[in-house]
Amino acid sequence: MNLNIKIRNQDFVLHPSGATYWPEQEILLIADVHLGKISHFRKFGSAVPLEAINQNFSNLDQLLKEFDPEHLVFLGDLFHSSLNMEWDLFAQWYQTIDNQVHLIVGNHDIISPIKYKELGISIFSELKIGEFLLTHHPEEHDEFFNICGHIHPGYKFIGQARQLLKLPCFFLKPNQFILPAFGEFTGNYYLKPEETDRVYAVTGNEVILVN
Structure with missing residues (x-):
């Protein structure tokens, strides 16, 4: 189940996959x-199932169908590292969609921008849209509200009997x-929220406000 929130008078739809839809900007x-x-993990002997690769593309397809x-x-x-078989899968998947795709480059994005441009994907170091950066x-700006990734935020639920449940989360700060x-097998970094x-x-199937 999705959860709708407002930031700076704009609507944002939080999806259980970890994606967010911004309807005013489509x-x-x-x-x-x-x-x-x-x-990469499988190459070095980790027992990660191949099905997890297809799951990323399946999740993307479901989101594009839901929100268009x-x-x-x-x-x-x-991308996590240099070119491997998943680039070919991504290129094949890209040919099946008709959305405009843009990449804000992250620290792991070491694949040549030429490869993305050959597909028709726009590359940016940052993107300003109205009041949003x-x-x-994560970046702190006086003039803009920052939307970002990188941290892989997570939250720990501790029960009365010291049960521990760890979940990924959306983390909303006053200006960020x-x-x-989004990806399978990415891990989380557990943040401590301020008031x-x-x-x-x-x-897994819904997004809930926990504090």
Whole structure:
């Protein structure tokens, strides 16, 4: 189940996949897919199932079908490392969609920009849209509200009997919104919210406000 919030009088739809849809701009925002990471791990002997590779593309297809955005913006770390078999899968997948795709380059995006431009994907270091600044790394700005990724935010639920549940989350600060990692097997970094922060946990099939 999606959760709708407002930021600076703009609507944002938080999806259980970790993606966010911005209807006023017809933009689907996705952070930290880390394509190629599964193939990279398997190359060095990790027992990661091949099905997880296809799951990333299946999740993307479901989102594009649900929201039908004009623009798909990846907030960095679309690919985890250098070229491997998943680039070919990505190129094949890209040919099946008709959305405008843009990449804000992250620290893991070391594949040549030429490869993206050959597909027709626009590359940016950052993107300004009205009052909003889209980046990969979190940035503090007086003039803009920052939407970013990179952190892979997560939240820990601790029960009365010391049960521990760890979930990815959307992390909303007064002047910043951090998206969870979208990709399979990406891991989380567990943040401690301040009183002015809002945490929206992703449970798998819904997004819930937890503080």
